[in-house]
Amino acid sequence: MISLEVSGFDAIQKRMDSMRETISHFKSVDLGNVMSNWQTKDLHRERPFTMRSRRAGRAATKVRPHSLYEVQRSRKFERYLKRHHRPPRTWSTRPILRGEMLSVLWQEFKAAVDEKIHW
Numbered sequence: 070m071i072s073l074e075v076s077g078f079d080a081i082q083k084r085m086d087s088m089r090e091t092i093s094h095f096k097s098v099d100l101g102n103v104m105s106n107w108q109t110k111d112l113h114r115e116r117p118f119t120m121r122s123r124r125a126g127r128a129a130t131k132v133r134p135h136s137l138y139e140v141q142r143s144r145k146f147e148r149y150l151k152r153h154h155r156p157p158r159t160w161s162t163r164p165i166l167r168g169e170m171l172s173v174l175w176q177e178f179k180a181a182v183d184e185k186i187h188w
Contacts, residue, residue: 104128
């Protein structure tokens with residue numbers, strides 16, 4: 070008869086739980102922090118708007134062309150022009166977020182993953 074004995078399973082289980090916890094923490098906390106830090110550092114936003122859904126492990130950020138105050142003020146002015154039968158102003162058709170800024174965000178994500186998730 071052959072007898073097989075496996076030892077050290079508790080250590081493996083503990084290690085796997087630690088890995089799962091690290092990934093869960095990155096999804097729920099660090100992901101939103103990376104987005105907020107990116108807007109503060111690279112887009113020079115004083116108070117970035119980052120929506121976090123921690124339980125689902127998602128984060129989204131809204132990139133405005135200017136501050137929320139300026140955008141709302143501009144909308145009020147547009148309504149004023151419309152009420153007084155004046156021609157509307159023209160605005161730029163350039164995208165708000167340039168491609169190189171998206172690549173910077175992607176690099177920030179990769180750096181955060183390399184820093185936070187390792188075994």
